[in-house]
Amino acid sequence: MISYRAALRGDWKYYIDEKEKINFGATISDNEYTALHIGATLKSCKFARKLLHELDGLEDLVVRNKSGNTAFCLAAGSGKLELAMEMIKVAQKMVNEKKYGNLELAMIKEKYGNLEEVEKMKNNGEYLAQVKGNEEMSPLLLAVLFGHEEITYWLYHLTKTSLKPPDRVELFLALIKNGFHELALQLLKEHKELATAHDEIEKKETALHALAQLPAANQQGVWKRIKRCFNRCQFSSIFKLFTMP
Incomplete structure (x- = not known):
């Protein structure tokens, strides 16, 4: 798929040129990755950070890939502190503007999430950092397991009371x-x-x-x-x- 290969290259020009035809939050691979999932794993965060500001609502931030991970989980596991912080800011902006999208469907996909989580996400953009991924691992735990110090400390202080x-x-x-x-x-x-x-x-x-x-x-x-x-x-x-x- 062209959009998948463009995301792997971090080709922002392609996404802007095809903006009217592309659903920025749609899955684009057999593993159900979105462009943001892919962007969260690239060496440079430029593509993902630009993409964030083209998303329609919270639904696009909490969608999970086939393994059950959100793009935020992948950012945590990759040690992308600045990207994770930007994701939280965008999530809070969406909360303030009540841009939810089909949040219920995205969060309760298969065995993941429940209505209580949906309400928490609607009320606080920082809840994105608590949404668990594969094997019920939190973004914080993923950051620890992959040995990323800066984002580990940041996530700990962000989520420790919960x-x-x-x-x-x-x-x-x-x-x-x-x-x-x-x-x-x-x-x-x-x-x-x-x-x-x-x-x-x-x-x-x-x-x-x-x-x-x-x-x-x-x-x-x-x-x-x-x-x-x-x-x-x-x-x-x-x-x-x-x-x-």
């Missing part, structure tokens, strides 16, 4: 495993129950298990900081068992 307990545990373990130890400690100080919380999927892994998987060279400093943070918790006694020679 995290549910299971998501918080999953995030905490991912932060430890992927080297975001300072942010993991910050989260731990705010939610001390995370020291002994188990992940929801396997009901086995705790912070200790995650720490034990770190390279030996990284463990000592992290262990000490965790211990200082939890010197009045039962975690302290467990810590001694794991650090015995």
